[in-house]
Amino acid sequence: TIPPKAATNFAEAALLSDPIKAQWKHQYQFNNCDPGMVHVPTLVVVGDQDPYAPLHVQQELFVNLGRGNDRTLSILSDADHAV
Numbered sequence: 001t002i003p004p005k006a007a008t009n010f011a012e013a014a015l016l017s018d019p020i021k022a023q024w025k026h027q028y029q030f031n032n033c034d035p036g037m038v039h040v041p042t043l044v045v046v047g048d049q050d051p052y053a054p055l056h057v058q059q060e061l062f063v064n065l066g067r068g069n070d071r072t073l074s075i076l077s078d079a080d081h082a083v
Contacts, residue, residue, distance in 0.1 A: 049080045050081045
């Protein structure tokens with residue numbers, strides 16, 4: 001588990017670095033994202049025990065990322081959504 005202070009620090013840093021500042025209120029809204037529009041080098045890090053974003057969903061996202069850029073899929077064993 002991640003200590004609460006570390007989780008808060010991570011969330012604050014992630015929000016500061018987000019250039020789009022998407023306002024998602026419901027989980028289904030993530031399905032509206034088009035991975036084909038991503039045209040920058042991308043690292044997708046996945047925990048194989050993630051109950052919120054199952055491995056097969058993340059693999060589908062990865063294969064549909066925009067072509068022509070560096071992209072890496074990293075699957076961490078025995079890791080959940082906090083990865």
